[in-house]
Amino acid sequence: MESLRILAENFGRLEGVGKKTATRMAFSVLEWDREDVESFAKAILDAKEKIHLCPICQNLTDKDVCPICADPERDHSLICVVTDARAVMAMEKVREFRGVYHVLHGMISPMNGITPEQLKIRELLLRIEEGNVDEVIVATNPTVEGEATAMYLSKLLRPIGVRVTRLAYGVPVGADLEYADEITLFRALEGRREV
Amino acid sequence: MESLRILAENFGRLEGVGKKTATRMAFSVLEWDREDVESFAKAILDAKEKIHLCPICQNLTDKDVCPICADPERDHSLICVVTDARAVMAMEKVREFRGVYHVLHGMISPMNGITPEQLKIRELLLRIEEGNVDEVIVATNPTVEGEATAMYLSKLLRPIGVRVTRLAYGVPVGADLEYADEITLFRALEGRREV
Numbered sequence: 001m002e003s004l005r006i007l008a009e010n011f012g013r014l015e016g017v018g019k020k021t022a023t024r025m026a027f028s029v030l031e032w033d034r035e036d037v038e039s040f041a042k043a044i045l046d047a048k049e050k051i052h053l054c055p056i057c058q059n060l061t062d063k064d065v066c067p068i069c070a071d072p073e074r075d076h077s078l079i080c081v082v083t084d085a086r087a088v089m090a091m092e093k094v095r096e097f098r099g100v101y102h103v104l105h106g107m108i109s110p111m112n113g114i115t116p117e118q119l120k121i122r123e124l125l126l127r128i129e130e131g132n133v134d135e136v137i138v139a140t141n142p143t144v145e146g147e148a149t150a151m152y153l154s155k156l157l158r159p160i161g162v163r164v165t166r167l168a169y170g171v172p173v174g175a176d177l178e179y180a181d182e183i184t185l186f187r188a189l190e191g192r193r194e195v
Numbered sequence: 196m197e198s199l200r201i202l203a204e205n206f207g208r209l210e211g212v213g214k215k216t217a218t219r220m221a222f223s224v225l226e227w228d229r230e231d232v233e234s235f236a237k238a239i240l241d242a243k244e245k246i247h248l249c250p251i252c253q254n255l256t257d258k259d260v261c262p263i264c265a266d267p268e269r270d271h272s273l274i275c276v277v278t279d280a281r282a283v284m285a286m287e288k289v290r291e292f293r294g295v296y297h298v299l300h301g302m303i304s305p306m307n308g309i310t311p312e313q314l315k316i317r318e319l320l321l322r323i324e325e326g327n328v329d330e331v332i333v334a335t336n337p338t339v340e341g342e343a344t345a346m347y348l349s350k351l352l353r354p355i356g357v358r359v360t361r362l363a364y365g366v367p368v369g370a371d372l373e374y375a376d377e378i379t380l381f382r383a384l385e386g387r388r389e390v
Binding site: 001004007009015017024028042046049050060084085 | 210
């Protein structure tokens with residue numbers, strides 16, 4: 001069944017989905033009503049069409065400027081740099097962070113051929129050059145790539161006179177920020193240190 | 196982001212996908228190129244449109260009659276009754292079974308309100324009434340529901356003079372047939388016993 005195989009292949013391209021899981025998913029969809037299947041296909045197209053990057057922080061949004069960047073109550077002099085949009089969601093759950101974000105869309109990883117040029121670092125520099133930025137908290141994951149990215153940013157930003165800090169090692173080493181609980185993230189934020 | 200939430204909800208409706216995984220998947224799709232996203236939506240609609248149930252064995256197929264039912268080389272007097280289409284795929288990997296299949300699309304489960312009437316048992320009876328069926332191998336999962344379904348089928352079919360067998364307990368108890376390896380399935384098939 002060619003169409004089933006193609007569907008499973010598509011599921012298999014999702015992050016973290018193996019071949020067996022992808023096949024299960026394809027079978028699962030076939031059990032749905034036609035109406036639900038059509039809604040699913042529409043939801044995929046809709047999301048891709050409506051969601052784009054915020055021109056300021058590079059986070060995903062369906063608005064011209066994302067609600068966080070557009071919020072005058074937030075502290076725009078404090079930028080928390082994260083790897084991806086999911087990390088923003090995780091940080092926002094803490095409810096303690098009143099600054100704004102910058103989403104890099106990846107981490108520096110020579111092993112995987114990801115260089116600083118492929119990340120949204122240029123956009124971060126532009127924001128800082130516009131002034132009014134006092135501190136950049138580098139909240140990349142506490143992994144080798146995350147640390148490498150933090151070091152790179154520190155070396156790049158400190159000469160411009162920006163305070164660069166790193167989340168404290170309250171975050172379990174080697175883990176993904178997305179899976180940290182609120183309390184751990186809060187403590188990591190409180191204990192942040194200069195890089 | 197309403198459209199992201201809706202997309203995540205749709206992923207969450209897939210079998211075995213929790214809320215967190217569903218959100219990851221939704222974010223994952225947004226990272227794809229527009230072209231790939233469109234192919235994904237198309238694959239979903241295509242699969243649902245082209246794949247239907249084989250009128251004989253009730254397995255999923257994109258042909259009028261599925262390739263197994265249409266194969267004159269297979270032994271049509273030997274029917275292996277399974278829970279779902281994935282179990283057929285698992286059985287076919289053994290390459291030792293030369294009979295045909297019948298897909299019930301579920302198991303009897305009073306706990307979950309699933310009665311024999313909701314399964315493709317009527318269609319199985321019709322096949323048997325047409326004659327030429329010597330043996331029915333009940334290859335439902337070795338779980339409570341699987342056993343209940345096997346007992347039900349045995350009581351229903353034996354009076355009609357059909358030999359009813361059950362896969363041997365080579366299959367690990369409590370597991371899903373889909374995850375059994377080929378050798379285990381082969382042994383289970385060899386050691387099948389009368390119910």
